[in-house]
Amino acid sequence: MKPEKILYVDDEAIALKYFERLVGPLAPVLTAISVEEGRAVLGTHGSEIAVLVCDQRMPGERGNELLRHARQHYPHIVRMLTTAYSELGEAIDAINTGEIYRYIAKPWELESLRADLRNALELATLRHERDELMRDRMVAQQGQLVAARLGSLLVACAGVSETAYERALFRFARAAQAVGSREAAIDWNQWDHADLQQAEAQRSVAIAAQLRRWLQRWGAFTGEGPAQDVLAQALGGEHRPDGVLLRQTKGLTELLSAPAGQVVTAEDCLWLAWQLWTEGRFSVAGSAGAWRVAPAAADPLPVDWLADAMERLRG
Template identity: 65%
Template sequence: MTPTKILYVDDEAMALKYFERLVSPLAPVLTAGSVEEGRAVLLAHGADVAVLVCDQRMPGERGNELLRHAREYYPGIVRMLTTAYSELGDAIEAINTGEIYRYINKPWELESLRADLKNALELAVLRSERDSLMRDRLLAQQSRLLANRLAALLMVGSAVYADGHEQALYRYAEAVRVVGGTEPMVDWNRWDHADLLQAEALRGAAIAAHLRDALLVLGPRGDEGEALSALARSIGGEVSGDGVLVANATVFTALLVSPAGEAPTAPQCAWLAWLLWQGGQARVTPAQGGWMVRPAAPDVLREDWLADAMERLGKDRA
């Protein structure tokens, strides 16, 4: 939702009333009588505020302190300082430090004030649209990375344990949906495309090595009871009736959602290794105190099961 309101902060009650009367035909106006009150209004209505106009000289904290606060916590808000000519130095400092978009001299000239505020509102709309486009772009990039990681796990699983690897990866993806994993964390200012591809390739090689080691420890497939005991040891769960109760959901999701550039660990690979060992014959369901892993017969997989899993995981995070 695009913010539309103007917040004016001034310790003079008459100035607040005058500003609201002049500006309300242009946009809804919120007011506050101090920097402290201004912070409270931002906390309650920050998502609705497009423009913040603040007087500089007030008892207690000065206006530029609120503008600095808004810059840090509400960067999309267009910030403006209003001050008398004698305080021009404060306005120049605020501009030079990036705290404000513009300053407005007191006393106000009506048409100039409205023109400045109209420009500020238009800038706020542009910022909101830019931020929305950036969020959509980042979500798309993160969803693509999630899908690429799932595809890479299928290839790695096939290489290290071909028997039942598709069923294992299908159940792995199913578990991620059940527990609700987050998007992979990526610092897009750090990673360009080539560097990220290299990091992900090295990540896949490290996962393959961990899976091989884990499968060697697991050895030949045992009976159901032995399999559940091995799972409990591998992922830190507790055998409970006909399944294993797991309190920490990240054991099911780490290989897909860990930050880019972070080396995978053996514990993060344990769940997938166990699924490969068991040919994917297990299912995760919510349970009191965590998540329950129980033996389950394999599903008949459609030819496009991987594409479907990628699409479902992407939709869950949209």
């Protein structure tokens, strides 16, 4: 939703009415009579507000306190301070500390006020468009990250197991699709493209090492029954005659959905290691509000299964 409203905060009721009458033709106006009330309005309507105009001198907290709050919690809002000429120094300080876009001197000059607010609304529109583009970019990058991780897992599996590693990852990917793998979060304030690629490469090395440790720990595969006992104990499931019943599925998807830069743990790798150990003999399906891991038919793998899984998991 595009923010289009102006919030004006002033402790003088007459000023609120005057502002609303003057500015109403430009955009819908919300008002508040104190910093505390202004915070409440932001909490309720923050996503709808494009511009915040606040008087500096009010009983209790000063206007720049509200502007600082908006800067921290609602960075899309264009912030403006209105103040008398005698308080100009405070307005300049607010500008210098990045709390406001500009100040409006009191008493207002009508056409200048409207021009300033038009410019602020245009800036808010540009910010909204920029944020939408960034959001689309982030969604695309997150989808690409999951696909890249799946490809890296195939390489890691091939490096630690010589038999049925492709089928094991096929079962892993199908389970992630079934239970619903969440997007991998990327903090774009922390990562650029090169650093992210380096971190993901190091992550793949760590995963391969953990997979190797699990396979060494379990030794030779001794049959489906004992393997299901191992899984039930490791993931907190219940071994039943028709398979292992799981109520928690985080362990089935963490290798794909963990935030960028998160350290890989042995527990994160257990499910994929188990699929490698059992050579992809088991699949996952929904079962009465939970998930059942049970033996699966050894059908030939689809030729394009990896590309299909990448496409489905990236949403």
